[in-house]
Amino acid sequence: MDYQFKQIEKEWQKFWAQHQTFKAEVDTNKPKYYVLDMFPYPSGAGLHVGHPLGYIASDIFARYKRLKGFNVLHPMGYDSFGLPAEQYAIQTGQHPAKTTETNINRYREQLDNLGFSFDWSKEVRTSSPDYYKWTQWIFMQLFNAWYNKETDRAEHISTLIAKLETIPATEIKAVCDDDVLPLLPSDWSAMSEEEKQSELLKYRLTYLKESTVNWCAALGTVLANDEVKDGFSERGGHPVEQKKMMQWSMRISAYADRLLKGLNDIDWPEPLKEMQRNWIGKSEGAMVSFELEGHSQQVSVFTTRVDTLYGVSFLAIAPEHELVASLTTPAQKAEIDAYILATKKKSELDRMADVKTVSGAFTGSYAINPLSGEKVPVWIADYVLAGYGTGAVMAVPSGDQRDYLFAKHFNLPIVQILDAQICDTEADPTKEGRYVNSGIINGLTYKEAVAKIVAALEEKGMGYAKVNYRMRDAIFGRQRYWGEPVPVYFKNGLPYLIQEEELPLLLPEIDKYLPTESGEPPLGRAKDWKYQDEYEYELSTMPGWAGSSWYWYRYMDANNDAAFADKDKIAYWRDVDLYIGGNEHATGHLLYSRFWNKFLKDMGYVVEEEPFKKLINQGMIQGRSNFVYRVNDIDGKGTNEFVSYGQKSNYSVTPLHVDVNIVNNDTLDIEAFRNFRPEYKDAVFIYEDGSNSLSAEDGRGEAKYICGHEVEKMSKSKFNVVNPDDLVERYGADTLRMYEMFLGPLEQSKPWNTNGIEGVFKFLRKFWKLFHDENFNFQVSDAAPTKAELKALHKIIKKVEEDIERFSFNTSVSSFMIAVNELTDLKCNKKAVLQELVILLSPYAPHITEELWKLLGNRPGTLSFAQFPTFNPVYLVEDEFAYPVSVNGKTKTNLLLPLTMEPSEVEKVVLADEQIQKYLDGKTPKKVIVVKGRIINLVV
RNA sequence: GCUGAAGUGGUGGAACUGGUAGACACGCAGGACUUAAAAUCCUGUUCGCCCUAAAGCGAGUGCGGGUUCGAUUCCCGCCUUCAGUACCA
Structure with missing residues (x-):
């Protein structure tokens, strides 16, 4: 029989499913290999042709590794909590679990069509209680942990308590909030249970804190930094504003340095690592404190150029800075208030688009330079970000362009500090030369100066060397329904974990998927939902990345209800050998996963420091849209006549999207087009050959209508979505x-065609x-x-x-x-x-x-x-080779010679060859290059 | 602006360590089969020049330089496209 793909494919898909051909069991006699795909969010639109690209590549690799004798784990599952199902629920009242189930079934059907060698016995769904039980469990471990900088790892909170009982809190090297109390052991033991809990919260790896968050009113929720794009939500494009709220946070900053160092040991694409490095944003510098004239407080600033301290001509602090009110003098109050109001009004987007405009206001107060003792004015300016460093900068106009522009604009002094510095027209940030106008460092070079200044500051207690990170702690709460409930209840305003045996804390049923009338998250609607019928549960749910930050471990032992995965199974499968997915997860999922993995390793639950040994980003598949060209009449109005691509320059036309599924190799299916929309029923065509009837005069077959094309995003509105099911059906x-x-190459983005x-x-x-x-x-x-x-x-x-x-x-x-x-x-x-x-x-x-x-x-x-x-290799051995013979690097002819012939011999034969003599035009070559088995080159 | 990736025929792309640029495929053109079409098969297809043809000549991997006997590949400068990031002190 001819190749009957339909029958063959159905038969084998059935066979593999029935025989569980790809079920992976621990087998210590075989080397393991773990091939993982980034699991999909099951959206209502189903898979388009771009989704399977990575799955096909990973499946080929998994099957290859099996043939090479490896025990291959190749699972698949669904990241099934998320916003779209909830939005749909709000619109239709349908429970998100139901939509999700429907979508998953559709995905499964589509995946099955493609013949993947997934071990479906290990499927996971992040929204299933068996699964999120363990997401909640990990949250509890994080709550019960703190980061000890001495051991450079996370430890159980009990080791912190033991320290607080025996040594002063100031001697504990912990990653914690800035406002921890300098407790002595006696203070600690004198504290009430509640006071203790409140203090411990400042150390826990997941903690509750009032923080400035990205509040999206339209979505009714808080977004992570990576979910905000240019001041708008990534999903839906709604405006986002800054708002203060009590929020759960993850102390990922504790791991900043390990996350940075770990990048050196993993085989990931360099651009992706670079993105993570930038995101972590390590900068080495110093903290410097400035006393304030007439105030008891100080302003501290972070700087990477502590050597420029003598060039400081003013301090700039963020309009949101906590000292703004107390620093503002009565005379300046009106101006400052007006400025703060103006800043608040400006949306995030304006503030970013408007980088060039210099603005600020003088508080009326002065700060004292800790080394020179000089008085410098304190300004507020919106170019200083409240969220980075201390929200205050020491401004050095001679060395920093923004400070320079600010100083020029407000007529503040610009002090040269290096003899090689040229700052007549713009700031000069170079470090060349020796210092001038710089007190104790005059005459020194950059390196000498930094050491001397830090030492001087430390001696005075006015500063110290410090490493700063751009990466902030991650907000870990959404005011949404369709996510993991946080296993926490509140007693006297303080959070406590529920008991481990009480997991999973199930998502309660509610009547509507909207916030309550009083503005609480949807979970506030749940009736009689109280811990021990008494205490309020946490009403926000976990963010989308919670469930995806550890799922690769669940695949190892997906049905275990005694642990997130059995210890022996983790010890066998260890980590993911090959991870394939899109690079849109560069700073979200991939960073959070590495963080949780390191934490689980610290606590002894897993064995590898890094979860994904090798990672490949598959390129995005873009859409390739097709166009028909509607002819306009003299008034520019559209007619019902359509002109083929090659003829369109003769007419005034409007390009219109046409469904790519009725176009074959850019040739329009005329019949299908007439049925595409009622108004096209009687459409008239001008074909590629200029004729306007289907059959050309000479009867040499049909005239064609050729469509134009363009690369765009794949989307329904552009009629360029290609469904894999249709192609499977046909081919x-x-x-x-x-x-x-x-x-084309897997990593490269390309349009689907x-x-x-x-x-x-x-x-x-x-x-x-x-x-x-x-x-x-x-x-x-x-x-x-x-x-x-x-x-x-x-x-x-x-x-x-x-x-x-x-x-x-x-x-x-x-x-x-x-x-x-x-x-x-x-x-x-x-x-x-x-x-x-x-x-x-x-x-x-x-x-x-x-x-x-x-x-x-x-x-x-x-x-x-x-x-x-x-x-x-024996079968590929040749005894002859057709040497390309080139003259001055241009290939002229080939010469068949035995491969055993030595170069000197080859040279002789070449020069004797009649054909080749012709190319030499009677001249004697200056040089003859013979590379055995490769090439002969004559230099004339 | 900064960081990264990429620019090769009509199209997708190949050339892995510097060694015959354009493999493979699409499309297109011509032909065979057929009453005809589809399907299938065969031939040609980087561009320009020359030519009945065979053959030949010249140019050519974004642009301009350089290193080399020899560069799509290495180096310097520039242009364009895409992605990420954005006042980070």
Whole structure:
């Protein structure tokens, strides 16, 4: 029979499911390999053709590793808590769990269509109580932990309590809030239980704190920094404002340095690591305190250029800074108030777009330079961010451009501090030369100056060296319904954990998925939802990233209800060897996951410091839209006439999107177009050849309407969404799998273009034909392969292995085509060759190869665990080589010579060659370069 | 602005350590088969010049330089596109 992909694919998908072919069990006799995909959020739109790209690549790799003798864990699941299901619930009243279930089923169906080798017995769903029980459990561990800088790891809170009982709190090296009390052991023991709890909260790795948050009124929730884009929410594009709220936070900043260092040990794309480095934003500098004239408080600033301290001509503090009110003199009050009001009015977006305008206001107060004793004015300015450093800067106009502009604008002094510094027209941040106008560091170089200034500040108690990070602690709460409940209740305003045995804390049912009338989160609607019928539960839920920050461990032991995963299983599977996903998760998911992983390692629950050893970003698949061109009449109004792409320059036209699914290789399906919309029913066309009737005059076939095209985002409104199911229906999963790989390098973003899928389909048919005679009877021979056949085979063995190892799947598809073309030309139907080829191709096209494997007489289903063919270089050895002969680097001709011939001998033959003499034009070459087995170059 | 990635035929792309640029595929053109079409198969296809043809000549990997016998590949400068980030003190 001809290649019947539909029947073959259904049959094998059923077989794999029934036999649980890909179920992975711990097997200490085999090396493990863990291949993971970033699990999807099951949206209502289903999978489009861009989603499976990474899944196909990882599936090929997983199948390849199985053939190489590895015990492969290759699971899949769903990140099923999230906003869209809840938005839908608000609109329709339908429970998000129900929508989610429907969407998951659809996803599963689509995934099953593609023949992935997932171990579905280990499926996880973050929204299932069996799963979020353990997300809550990890939250509890974080609550019960603090970060000890001495041991450089997280520890149980009990070790902190032990310290507080024995040593002064000031001697405890902890990552904690700034306002921890300087308690003595006696103070601690004198505290009430509640006072103690309140103090411990300042140390816990997850803690409740009043913080400035990104509040999105339209979504009714708080967003993380990475969910805000240019002052608008990433999802939905609603405005976001700064607001103070009590919020759960995760002390990820405790891990800043380890998160930074760990990047050196993992095999991730360099750009991705760079993004994380920038996000963590480590900067080394110093804290400097300035006394304030007439006040008891001080202002401290963070600076990376403590050497410029003598160049400070004013202090600038954020309008939100806590000292603004007390620093403002009566005379300046009106001006300051007006400025603060103006700043608040400006939206985040304006403030960013408006980088060039200098603005600020003088408080009327003065600060004292700790080293020079000089009086400098204190200003407020919106270029100083409340959220970074201390929310105050020491302004050095000679060395910092923003300070420079500010000083120019407000006529403040600009003091040169280095002899090599040129700051007549702009700031000069270089560190060259020796210091001038700089008190104790005059005449010194940069390096000497920094050390001396830090020492002087430390001696006076006015400053110290400090490392600062841009990364803030992560907000860990959403005022939303469809997320994990936080396992916390409140007693006298203080948070307490519920008991571990009481997990999971189930998401309660509510009547509407909206905030309460008093503005509390939706959980405030739950009736009689109280801990021990008495205490209020936490009403916010966990953010989207909670469930995805540890899910790869759950796959190891998905059905365990005694632990998030069994210790022995974690000890076997350890970490993810290969992780494939989009790079939109660079600073969110991937950073939080590394953080939780390090914490779990500190607490002894897992074994590896880093969760994802190797990571690959698959490129985004963009949409490729098609256009028809509607002709406008003289008044510019649209007509019902459409002109083909090549003829459109002769008319005034309006381009209109047309559904890519009724366009084939940019040729419009006229019939389908007429049915696309009622108003097109009687459309008139001007075809590519300029004619306006379907059949050309000479009867040489049909005229064509050619569409224009453009690359855009894949979206419904642009009619460029391509559904994988349609392509599977037409060409089969094996063709789609190979075509997605054939499209180009995995990491590269590219527009989806179905043109060309035929080529891959033809290839598979040609491959099928190798095993069949003209009448499609299965027929292979047991004869011994010829030298040429073995050469073709071993060439592809070598190529495919090398390509898979470097994730170059597109080139191996080409190589398969070449191999099949060669074997077809050789009329090869030798089992010895074809059977090896079946194994080689099986990771790419698993269905057709399973079928042929069976037809070749092997036990069904054993292909997945066959042995990957071994490359033997003997078959590729050549004894002759057609040397390209070039003159001055330009190739002129080829010369067939034995490979054993030595270069000196080659040179002689070349110079004697009649043909080559012609190119030399009678001249004697100055030099002859012979690279054995490569090239001959004559220099004239 | 800063950081990163990338620019190769009509299109997707290949060329892995500097060694025959354009593999493989799409599209297109021509042909075979067919009453016809679809499907299939064969031939050609970087551009320009020359030519009945065979053959030949020249240019060519974003642009301008450099290193080298030889550069898509290495170095310097510039341009364009995409992504991330954005007053970070």
